[in-house]
Amino acid sequence: MANFKVVGKPIRRFDALSKAVGATLFADDFKMPGMLHGKVLRSPYPSARIVRIDPSRARALPGVVCVLTAADIGYAKMVADIPGQTGQRERPRSETPVLAWDRVRYKGEAVALVAAETEEIAERALELIDVEYEPMPGVFDPLEAMKPGAPVVFEPDNIVARWRIRKGDIEAGFAAADLIIENTYRVPFVEHAYLEPEAGVAWVDERGVINIRVSTQVMEHFRTVARTLGIPQNRVRIQGAFAGGGFGGKEDITVEVFLALLALHTRRPVRLVYTREESILAHSKRHPYIMRYRTGVKRNGRITALRVELIADSGAYPYLSPYVSLYSTVVATGPYRIDNVWVDTVAVATNNPFTSAFRGFGGPQPCFAYERQMDEIARALGMDPLEVRRINYLRTGDTTATGQVIHSAALLEESARRALEALGERTPDRGPIRVGRGFASYMQPYGRLMWLHDTSQAWVGLELDGTVVIRCGAPDPGGGQLSSLCQIASEVLGVPLENVVAYTPDTALTPLAGTTTATRQLYMSGNAVLQAATAIRKTLLDRASKYFEEDPEDLDLADGRVFVKNDPDRSMPLPDLIRICAAEGLPLSHLAMFKAPFRDPIDPETGQGDVFPDFTFGAFAVEVAVDTETGLIEVLKSAACHDVGRAINPAAVIGQIQGGSHQGLGYALMENLIVENGEIRTPSLSEYLIPTSVDYPTTQVILLESGTGLGPFGAKGIGEPAITPVAAAVANAVSDALGVPIRELPITPERVLKALGKL
Amino acid sequence: MEPKLITLKINGRTHQVALKPNVTLLRALRDLGYTDVKNGCEKGDCGACAVLLNGRPVNSCLVLAWQADGAEVLTAAGLGTVDRPHPIQEALADSGGVQCGFCIPGIVVVAKALLDRNPNPTEEEIREAISGNLCRCTGYSLIVEGIQRIAESKESSESPEAKSNKAPTL
């Protein structure tokens, strides 16, 4: 299949038109007869003891059907560990109370649930639940939280996770250096701000199964729901609606457990939808980090040693902080070949909003640090920033800091060069307006940690009329995951794209395919669909080979026909061949399981081992104009160049990259979830600003297709990598414009003026 | 205050509904089943709830239903359907500007209002027009390109009925 017919074409996604005419039903667009409305009572304090909870006044309110506190649900706890279909060992201390009973650890923590006949009544009921709190001292800074005597968020101490890498001889590495560059970098809390707030509806069906139709990235949460409620796993069904964005914020459980509890206690359908403010209060955030980098380098630009200390604010509960901080640890060196590496990472509990997955999963934060550091090295040595990087870039066959060999293409130099070239002529300075340029390279894994033993399943079947059905439990939060699966089946089976249907995920109907996280769906489920379709193709061609008396290799499938390759007039419509196969009892459907490579966990003392299946590499380049009088920054041009391995649907890939670029520009220049003493000071979309259509110009996208990825047809993942290098590149461009280094995000006018010594 | 009977003309259909004064047009529309009008914030910050009120784009979460009594309301679903999409809807689907799609119905009606008063907008004018519609997925570029394509093909004034008579697709 060297010449693709469908793969590689910028096709219209099957879900696009339905969304454009407003016909797609999202999680909140779905009503059930007799449906109740749920609401959640949340803590107004970031740290407090709960003295008393009295729901009796709320229960007495007409129209209230159910009020639940921790006492009513057996003080249930939820395991907020890495979600998925695998049976990996659980981390200690990954439990989170469903409803708080003795103390609250962050502002917004859930304390009680209500279900009522109308939303208004449910809201009134919340006000009638009497909760007596006794505020306790909290801790709001990870450095403070590590000090002896600091308030302990949960026992025994505030350390949520530690990771380390020990490679080579760090002392010898620094001794061999001509120059040592040492800096501290800081990044803020960031809000996902998907346009669709968390939403779902749940009901108990005639079999006693709890059905939850929800906006989620993870179907496998049915297991967590079952475990939390103490019921069998086959009694919970999740139906995944098309989600209005996720970006990692819908990776952890959101409304599912609350909905299941309310539906079970009322035996009526219940709807629960967060307001925007509640969404910002209730779901995870991107981790703020403090990152200390110490790099030893030879005069010729070769890095001899790197010592990194990463401190992540995990907020009030661990959620995925242990894993996010592991990702940061693994990529802390950036895409560079460094023999002597020492990394110490710690994730620390505070009474701040909890942090967890967000597009890039711990990748963008260290990228800001390692790529700023590379520019600082270039400056100190008087070298070209690309040249310093070129000398140190990882190449295929090299080993990473954890000792993992890179097997795929590492088109680092080419991507950086192409992105820079795309910026074209340099815009001249104008009076106080200084123009600067910068770029950043990166490495970002796709696929999950290999010790999670990740799998994905897909079922592909041919109907008698030659149409195709795909059943695959892959949630689609907007990336076009399901549409890409259709393209793959269409390509392999030679069936026109419009004759392929992929169902939205439903644990009752679609085989489990794992999470839409970790840039894994195209890689994992794409391969599962490829395997299933290939098995059916083999059945078809084997049978056709008898009919045509030709070798199966000399036959092909295209445009709904089977034909002899060097004599295409000898052909048969696919439905005719299918009828023959069906009459003979040949299987016309196939359930495939794709397995990522399995490995054992890394050595906890040295961090050595294979961690991820593979990495995506690329670069982002940007030109900015900085007004040295006002501190305002204008993005003039930007370009992203990534090796995507193979673009299955180039239109979707470009959309992912432009969307990720825009999020990255927001991260660089405007996004800042301000948290003071555990309180979010920017709890709405008028206070927490995300980029609008007038803030930044179009990012040019350059696709490299090495064909060396582990995904179908050599694809790599691009969902998360799209954002990773952006903020670093902007910071480099601003530093270039000003001639002074930027070490903290976001780069607000105030920070610019401070950097210039004007404030 | 007591509910009042009001008349809402939505996508050419007339509804008589008794509503309390504090009910927003967004809530009224969604309760009547116009779920293409999305609730992204209920504060006027995101544009997901945008509709045309007598031809002018408004955030329906900021309009009280009573204020729309007797007025013509047009939502994205009223502009076209999967079988007979409006050219703007077709263009957005083709351009790749639809990802999660939650922002799209609002953008569709705002784009319609723009093209009605300015059939040949520049890129800047398009960006300005949709600047009240947040999109977290696309970075806006492919949305802007899609709208531009319409302007270029000058089809925006043509009614969907006139465009094609092909049989409904499944």
Ligand code: FES
């Ligand atoms: S829902 Fe109306 S502007 Fe956001």
Ligand code: FES
């Ligand atoms: S496509 Fe997702 S918010 Fe616009």
